[in-house]
Amino acid sequence: xxxxxxxxxxxxxxxxxxxxxxxxxxxxxxxxxxxxxxxxxxxxxxxxxxxxxxxxxxxxxxxxxxxxxxxxxxxxxxxxxxxxxxxxxxxxxxxxxxxxxxxxxxxxxxxxxxxxxxxxxxxxxxxxxxxxxxxxxxxxxxxxxxxxxxxxxxxxxxxxxxxxxxxxxxxxxxxxxxxxxxxxxxxxxxxxxxxxxxxxxxxxxxxxxxxxxxxxxxxxxxxxxx
Amino acid sequence: xxxxxxxxxxxxxxxxxxxxxxxxxxxxxxxxxxxxxxxxxxxxxxxxxxxxxxxxxxxxxxxxxxxxxxxxxxxxxxxxxxxxxxxxxxxxxxxxxxxxxxxxxxxxxxxxxxxxxxxxxxxxxxxxxxxxxxxxxxxxxxxxxxxxxxxxxxxxxxxxxxxxxxxxxxxxxxxxxxxxxxxxxxxxxxxxxxxxxxxxxxxxxxxxxxxxxxxxxxxxxxxxxxxxxxxxxxxxxxxxxxxxxxxxxxxxxxxxxxxxxxxxxxxxxxxxxxxxxxxxxxxxxxxxxxxxxxxxxxxxxxxxxxxxxxxxxxxxxxxxxxxxxxxxxxxxxxxxxxxxxxxxxxxxxxxxxxxxxxxxxxxxxxxxxxxxxxxxxxxxxxxxxxxxxxxxxxxxxxxxxxxx
Numbered sequence: 330x331x332x333x334x335x336x337x338x339x340x341x342x343x344x345x346x347x348x349x350x351x352x353x354x355x356x357x358x359x360x361x362x363x364x365x366x367x368x369x370x371x372x373x374x375x376x377x378x379x380x381x382x383x384x385x386x387x388x389x390x391x392x393x394x395x396x397x398x399x400x401x402x403x404x405x406x407x408x409x410x411x412x413x414x415x416x417x418x419x420x421x422x423x424x425x426x427x428x429x430x431x432x433x434x435x436x437x438x439x440x441x442x443x444x445x446x447x448x449x450x451x452x453x454x455x456x457x458x459x460x461x462x463x464x465x466x467x468x469x470x471x472x473x474x475x476x477x478x479x480x481x482x483x484x485x486x487x488x489x490x491x492x493x494x495x496x497x498x499x500x501x502x503x504x505x506x507x508x509x510x511x512x513x514x515x516x517x518x519x520x521x522x523x524x525x526x527x528x529x530x531x532x533x534x535x536x537x538x539x540x541x542x543x544x545x546x547x548x549x550x551x552x553x554x555x
Numbered sequence: 556x557x558x559x560x561x562x563x564x565x566x567x568x569x570x571x572x573x574x575x576x577x578x579x580x581x582x583x584x585x586x587x588x589x590x591x592x593x594x595x596x597x598x599x600x601x602x603x604x605x606x607x608x609x610x611x612x613x614x615x616x617x618x619x620x621x622x623x624x625x626x627x628x629x630x631x632x633x634x635x636x637x638x639x640x641x642x643x644x645x646x647x648x649x650x651x652x653x654x655x656x657x658x659x660x661x662x663x664x665x666x667x668x669x670x671x672x673x674x675x676x677x678x679x680x681x682x683x684x685x686x687x688x689x690x691x692x693x694x695x696x697x698x699x700x701x702x703x704x705x706x707x708x709x710x711x712x713x714x715x716x717x718x719x720x721x722x723x724x725x726x727x728x729x730x731x732x733x734x735x736x737x738x739x740x741x742x743x744x745x746x747x748x749x750x751x752x753x754x755x756x757x758x759x760x761x762x763x764x765x766x767x768x769x770x771x772x773x774x775x776x777x778x779x780x781x782x783x784x785x786x787x788x789x790x791x792x793x794x795x796x797x798x799x800x801x802x803x804x805x806x807x808x809x810x811x812x813x814x815x816x817x818x819x820x821x822x823x824x825x826x827x828x829x830x831x832x833x834x835x836x837x838x839x840x841x842x843x844x845x846x847x848x849x850x851x852x853x854x855x856x857x858x859x860x861x862x863x864x865x866x867x868x869x870x871x872x873x874x875x876x877x878x879x880x881x882x883x884x885x886x887x888x889x890x891x892x893x894x895x896x897x898x899x900x901x902x903x904x905x906x907x908x909x910x911x912x913x914x915x916x917x918x919x920x921x922x923x924x925x926x927x928x929x930x931x932x933x934x935x936x937x938x939x940x941x942x943x944x945x946x947x948x949x950x951x952x953x954x955x956x957x958x959x
Contacts, residue, residue: 386855387954407859414857421957425852429563434556441556442857490857 332493332526333360333383338392340378340549352378353389354549360494360528365520367540368530375549376530377498383528384417384496385409397493414442418487418495422502425483426471432458432482433467439489450489457485461515477508484515494526501533513539557862561869564842572874575838579878579933582831584886586824586929588919591890592898593820595920597813599897603742604809605802607681610649610772611781612788613805614639617798619769620805625654625724628767629797638791639771644779645788649676649772652758656721656729658751660709667705669719669751671758679774683739683752689713690737696757698736704747706738713737719751724764731761742916824929828936836940839871843944850948851956860948867944875937879930887926893919 340353352375360366368376381387383394385401393402396416404412419425426435433454440450458467461481471479480500487495497516501509517539519525529536537543545553565572605611616629631650639645652671657664674692677683683700684692690713693700699717711717715735723729733753741747759765775784781801789799803810843850853863897918905915 381954384855410854410857410859413855419852419856421852421855427560427849427853429560429567438556439856442859442862486856 330362331359332362332397333358333528334395335379335383336393336395338379338382338394339390340375340382340387341390344390351549353382353392356392356546356549356551358544358551360526362493362526363520363524364526364528364542365517365540366526366528366542366544367537368528368544368546369532369537370546372532374546376546378549379546380496380498380528380530384419385413414439414490416493418490418492420480420483420487420495420497420500422499426479426486428471431468431470432463432474432478432485435471435482436485436489439486443490453489454485457488458482460488460519461485462511475508477504477511480504480508480512481515484512484519488519488525494528497527497529497531499531499533500529501531501536506535509533509535557866558869561866561873564866565870565873568842571838571841575834575874576878576881578831578834579875580882580885582827583879583882583929583933586827586932587883587886587925588889589820589824590925590929591919591921592893592917593817594922594925595894595897596917597817598920598922599916599918600743600809600813601802604746604806607686608741608743608746609802609805610680611775612773612785612799612801614771614773614788614792615769615798615800617794617796620798620800623653623655623769625652625722625762625764625767625769628652628724628764628769630766631768631771635771635792635797639773639788642784642787642791644776644784646774646776647676647679649673649679649774650755650768651770651772652755652762652764652768653770654721654729654758654762656719656751658705658709659718659720660711660715663709665705665708666749667701667719667751668749669699669721669753669758671755672752673755680772686739686741687737688740690735693736693752693754693757695734695736696754696760697731697733699733699751699753700737700739701735701752702747702750703738703740704744705749705751706735708748711735717751719761721762723762724767727763729762828932831933832936832940835871835875835937836943838874839867839940839944842870843867843947847951847956850951851953854951854953855957860951864945864948867948868938868941871937871941871944872934875933879933883926883930890919890921893917894921 335356335358338353338356339351342350342352356379368379370376378387382389385404389402393400399412401409401412427438430438433451436454436457437450440453455464455467458464461484463478463481463485466474466478474482501512504512513536516527520527529540531537543555544551616627619627636648639648650673654669656667656669658667672683674683687700688703690700701717709717713735716732717735718732720730739750739752741750759767773784773788775781782803785799785801792799850863854860897916900915900917
């Protein structure tokens with residue numbers, strides 16, 4: 330069953346001018362529940378733009394994005410914030426945790442915004458941190474953790490809201506080999522055991538090698554889907 | 556969590572937050588201290604002149620204040636006293652008879668204001684005995700007490716005589732020789748230059764005006780507003796025959812002196828606040844600009860903009876509140892010290908202050924509204940400043956913020 334469908338997606342910057350840039354040039358895409366998908370391509374191919382539009386962070390110039398039967402391109406800014414909170418988990422490149430909160434509080438934070446009661450969100454946050462191997466780091470702030478640990482907290486936070494899928498934009502870009510391997514193991518396990526859908530944008534061959542589906546973009550078009 | 560986030564965020568850059576808080580502490584400290592000295596000086600002046608002498612409210616015969624003549628005096632009847640005393644807030648009535656006379660001694664002459672008083676009634680205000688700096692209160696009909704600058708002008712001592720010549724009631728001549736029994740310090744340079752007191756009955760006899768008074772000083776309860784009281788008395792008595800005036804109407808020069816002097820202090824404090832406004836704004840600006848990426852992330856993961864704006868609002872309020880509270884705590888002992896140990900000016904400063912009609916002794920005011928007013932001004936400035944980050948957040952595009 331498709332959870333993400335994009336139809337004829339265009340994103341054009343400086344439309345009509347001499348420096349018009351077509352970041353997305355008619356992207357049609359279907360992503361099914363439980364996929365572990367990597368979106369690859371050279372710099373400027375439109376990977377991040379595609380992820381941003383699927384994540385409701387950016388609006389396409391034309392075309393539509395349907396997530397679980399909701400056409401998010403029709404939602405206004407406030408509705409999109411609410412939609413993201415309840416449906417999408419995000420993992421960004423780096424430094425994406427709130428620096429003044431501990432690992433536990435960072436994971437709890439998203440559930441607090443959802444209005445979950447404190448005892449329930451603390452229990453789930455601890456479970457998620459255990460799942461990413463950070464049960465001993467719950468009270469550490471981000472600046473006391475390594476980059477790999479921070480990204481694992483970010484994954485736990487992304488999963489805290491029980492999203493339909495997780496969007497990860499170059500999640501391993503700033504990690505060493507060991508941390509990358511650990512992070513990928515965790516995400517692959519979550520995908521396999523809990524059926525969590527992961528969509529990555531990446532250059533990293535290590536991520537590509539672990540993906541079960543690889544979509545290649547070039548000049549804003551899908552040129553391969555394997 | 557929102558309050559926790561705001562609190563922790565202000566300590567992310569401890570040095571910057573500390574500098575901002577210290578600058579607010581200094582501003583609050585200086586503003587409160589300057590204002591309490593200034594308002595203390597005014598309160599002292601009002602207390603000396605109004606509270607201890609003229610009273611906050613007076614009743615006269617209609618038209619007396621326009622033409623301050625003995626012929627515009629009146630005889631106090633019981634009905635009038637009952638009507639005035641029936642007004643809530645009136646404690647007592649003190650009758651006085653005032654007139655001008657030409658005084659002469661040692662080949663010198665000077666126009667003076669003579670006031671006949673009932674010493675027992677005057678004790679309800681500030682007893683004249685307490686203000687006597689040499690000699691004693693008048694005990695005989697031919698005794699008077701004079702202001703200390705009057706004594707200095709005539710170069711007279713206790714038991715010297717002063718000749719008073721003036722116009723009595725309805726055109727009669729009033730002349731007499733009076734013995735100076737005491738010298739009085741009115742705590743006001745202008746009053747000290749012109750004031751003479753004697754017994755009310757003796758003065759009525761001197762003016763050939765038995766039972767006549769020119770004013771009834773109304774003693775009021777402390778917390779009763781004088782304007783409101785004057786209004787109520789005016790409603791209780793026959794205003795075709797009498798006029799009721801509060802001290803602002805009777806002594807507009809005090810009001811104006813205070814207003815003019817106050818402007819200088821207010822300008823100084825305004826400059827101080829302007830500087831502090833830019834200080835707080837600079838901190839808030841940096842707090843927002845350096846966290847654009849983080850703010851973008853928070854909106855991306857689903858944080859409502861209004862909640863995010865609330866965090867930044869609380870950060871500004873926390874910073875200011877800490878500064879305001881510490882500033883108030885720091886200045887309190889100093890204000891209390893100068894309240895109990897008034898600043899005593901001497902030399903040129905003394906003369907300059909006297910020329911403006913101020914006593915050169917300044918006790919700091921401990922009026923709590925000075926503290927609350929300046930605390931609230933800083934908080935209001937902070938609320939205004941916090942509108943900037945709120946505006947930034949409400950217009951924030953998460954994608955652009957994350958690229959910042």
